[in-house]
Amino acid sequence: MSGGHDDESVYDGLTGHDDPRWAFGSGFAESEADIVAPVPDGAEPADLAAYCQMLGDDALVLSHRLTEWVSNAPELEEEVALANIALDLLGQARVLLARAGHVEGAGRDEDDLAYRRDAAGFRCVGLVEPSDELDFARAIARLLMFSTWRLALLARLEGSADPVIAAVAAKGVKEVTYHRDYAARWTLRLGDGTAESHGRMQDGLAWAWPYLDELFRTTDQERRLVAAGVAADPADTRDEVDSVIDQVLERATLTRPDVRPAGTLGGRGGRQGVHTEKLEDALAVMQSLARKHPEATW
Amino acid sequence: MVTGVDARTVVDASTVVDSVPDPEMPMLTLADLGVIRSVTETATPAGVAVRVAITPTYSGCPAIEEMRADIARGLSDAGYGPVEVTTVFSPAWSTDWISEDGRRKLAEAGVAPPGPSPARPSGPIPLTLDLPSHTVRCPQCGSPATEEFSRFGPTACTALRRCTSCQEPFQHMKEI
Secondary structure: OOOOHHHHHOHHHHHHOOOOOHHHHHOHHEEEEEOOOOOOOOOOOOHHHHHHHHHHHHHHHHHHHHHHOOOOOOOOHHHHHHHHHHHHHHHHHHHHHHHOOOHHOOOHHHHHHHOOOOOHHHOHHHHHOOOOOOOOOHHHHHHHHHHHHHHHHHHOOOOOOOOHHHHHHHHHHHHHHHHHHHHHHHHHHHHOOHHHHHHHHHHHHHHHHHHHHHHHHHHHHHHHHHHOOOOOOOEEEEEEHHHHHHHHHHHHOOOOOOOOOOOOEEOEHHOOOOOOOOHHHHHHHOOOOHHHHHOOOO | OOOOOOOOOOOHHHHHHHEEEEOOOOOOOHHHOEEEEEEEEEEOEEEEEEEEEEEEEEEOOOOOHHHHHHHHHHHHHHHHHHHEEEEEOOOOOHHHHHOOHHHHHHHOOOOOOOOOOOOOOOOOOOOOOOOOOOOOOOOOOOOOEEEEEEOOOOEEEEEEEEEEOOEEEEEEOOOO
């Protein structure tokens, strides 16, 4: 092969490997030793694929919402912090979606699942769906609730019979621990700050709070996977999540909002593909490049 | 151009892999950082094939693709045959895996090295509402009087601190 220098893209030096679709993440699953591990005994592949999508979609969609802060945050440090948290969640999502695609066995990879699925195919909870519309207190309130819940889940999943979920959990516990600390410290500063910051933080909580109940609903797939030692029952995390959030709210002089639960319809929610319309606009932005230029290379 | 069965210029593939610099903190090698999990050589008709397993520091570490490419390039330049670099996630990387040499190089480059990684408690993970109070010495003047002002630095693995003695800001590689 004798590729002349004229043919080379200026980005070649940045990527340094053969897959020109690197920005879409392609090629990841193939180089991933654990993704192809066998499905654990007693677990249905369809259930495991759905469960990996649930955990992956939560992380993917919140990661997208957090990146809306990039170039918009009030201070550079907060921008870097939110972007870093988004990056950790994106990393967790990539492994989980690659695992979901492999276990499903329909030839879909992480990119197909992230960029070429419609909203009804997503399995994320309602909490991650809306844009916080660049209201910092909303971003913090949601992150506090999400990371407290996800940390409780991941801590239980470190012993999962599925080696990919167990590995993501072991790594994720370290990461989500400081995501939660970050959100909790900001909740304190704002809640126990000025009258203005206190009011805004309380409003931020009221905005995110309707989506709290959905986090603890157990799906049929989860119930079967709990029996197989693969999943953690989200209902079991409720006491821990309540206790951590109450501890933060009390020190921050904030109160639990009195608002009606939202995010589910007739008992069905994000886990069943029943979403708020907010997911559609998140996907419209997140998937636009991939859908407009399928298989694009550069 | 690699033509022979054995075109190696360096006898041990591990030596090549270990000396590849980290893309984001080039004062460290990948061996210093502790991300190389295994290096296996196999003689094949196409030359000495090498299989390398690496582990990412953080789930979303964007440098992993670059590490993979740098390892492949380094081995190829040293005359090795087909190279396969896989990523393994378990056990999760810890800053405890950074070598003593690596810690010294970090400090020399003005990055405070990490202390011991916190032990994973059994049961629920406790909330840390106050800033970490353990002592991190200023890499410039050695003073223990430093404070964290952002948990998140320019790369995922560092936090930002400032020294209250010499007033210099610096990065601290945070313990995970």
